[in-house]
Amino acid sequence: MTQSTPVSPAKPTVLDVAAAADVSVGTVSRVLNTPDAVGPDIRKRVHEAVQAIGYTPLRKRRKGPVAAEGGATHRPRGNLGVLLLGMADSLTHLPVISEALHGVELAMSEEGVNLMLANVPTADRVPLFLAKKQVDGLILKSPLLGDLRLCASQGLIEAINRVPHVWLLGKPDSGEGDMCGADFDVGTRIGVEHLHARGHRRIGYMHPRPGQTRSEGLKRALTAHIQRLGMSLQVFEKSHVGRVQWPLPAVSSPDEVMPMLERWRALPETERPTALIVGADSIAVQVYAALRQLGLRVGTDVSVLSFNHEKPLVMGLSPALTTIDIRAEAIGRRAVQQLLWRIRNKGEDIPTKILVEPRLIEGASVAVI
Template identity: 40%
Template sequence: MPATVKDVAKAADVSIGTVSRVLSGEPNVTAETARRVMNAVDQLGYSRLRKRKHDPDAMQLGRKNIAMLLLGMDRSLATLPSVACGIHGAESALSKAGANVLLSDVPSVDSVPTSIVRQNLHGVLAKAALQGKLFESADAGLLERLRAVPTVWFLGRPLGADWGDVVESNDHEVGKLAAEYLLHRGHRRLAIIDPKPDHVTLSQRCASFSWHAGEGGAKVEKVVGDSKDWTLPLHPVDDVEMVDKLVGRLLKRRSKPTAIFCPADGITAMVYRSFARRGLQMGRDMSLISCNNELPLLSGLYPEVTTIDIRAEQIGRQAVDQLIWRLGHAEAPTVSVSVQPGLVEGMSVKDLSESKS
């Protein structure tokens, strides 16, 4: 007998309503609860009734060759928690759909990987570097191959990719959530630290943050790195020196901010280390809000970081759903799917509104 939503709720030790909110992608559920629910869904093989009734057999991926490509990224970037979670979500969904998965790591796009040359591909899931001109020097044969196959980009669309669907975080909402949280806690002098100024996703988050903070009456200063410091294949922010000079510039300002927005947890981890070098502590000497909810990067930081969960694993799963849909709607216009983020509250933001009351 197929598993029911009641079985999932019992296995995850949550209410049926919570299961429904998680499966619907609503933001008002903690990351830990969402993980428990999705683990229960996987273990029980649960499928929503609506999906069972309306998904025709032709939409499944049995016997289809699906390539999962990692383009223009150093392997260290592919193991970044948010990227790894997205890949895991996609792999799990592909496996469940019965696809024959061909994983290909393509740090340089100047040639066509042999793993996809000899295969009859039915579809492509692609995660690419979101910084730099990835396709300017790309092999023409590789681009032709990608354009000829139904493609879904996940965790962001790279510059120059004018084909395929995309499933990504709602970065406008990410910036809005962060700005509103700081404003609500009385912060009006804000700063952005971003060592990757031309990164597609991070730039969108920073732009949204600046706009919403400004609408709320806050002043926002941007402290950004040099795009010349970054080359392909792209690496993560994993060295404190990458942000230490930015922190130094920020702290020399005559009118120092009371809170910092970091558009990714990898940046936040380095900012914490840079502040610790100076004997300063987040939540006491400065407030900070971050993005991604990458627990392996945040678990050793004190005080606990307030961050925005982009639900990377859900993005990977929905990318597979989108690819299944695309295979049945080849002539439809390209589609962009945004997954709603959620706030994960820690202790890194001091509440200034209390001190004024």
């Protein structure tokens, strides 16, 4: 049984249009950008979905060249691509990804460029707009578990690397180029200091997907900040299961966290962490459900702190979840700005990492002890 709250994000994205119309995100992109390439029945379904969910398409691009640094001009096609790769629907539709994509859409609209979007869950083909060189650059979103060279086709990787691009919300192993994401060092410092201030000294970190680049980064940051404050850290993870294959699904069942919670519960009370940190709200939802199955109460028997601030997922949780808001919409906006800079400065070949500082959203899941 999965505990979730089926609430749509407050700001619809092309992903929501695709789901409502029961078509691919690429089809939605074609209807909105090149409608003559799509049959009338499909166009009608997409436009009805747009009206039904209140989605606002991007305005048309502005005319004329774009000034580059140094006074030169770059004459773009006026199209930027968004490529989702390697993700199952359960992962693609997580609110944190939808919110980041909403930021991407807003920034592209403000810049007057068109968005062309494709979803390649198997990461084994090159989208038409990329093969035909119809975009000036790409925003990329993939899973953060799995090596790009092993999980995606060589043809797709080569096509991506031929154009300016920015990875959104993290970069997979062996991924090249710029990345815009959250500053998890700051986020973990905020979270650990919050736990410390509320009396917690024994902390557990729980993640069912060992090897994920974001999870490994969180562990390193947690170790540093917990040691700095004289606290102790225990890590609860699943064993590695061999080679990762895409498309990767989201963590969507209490069964995925139950073995780790049972290991935590089996510890002597004097050694058992009083607070658990999880790397994403989608995992926290399953931790709540699993603890309830064990007859334990969040905020009473154990405290829980999470990351992302995915309101549609956690608004039904009781007690309210304390989480680190990574500001996903701001990350999406900033990724577009970095992509436009990269397009105008193709001679600058040093990969750049843009990090947005998170903030604490205090609920009632962290007790004072």
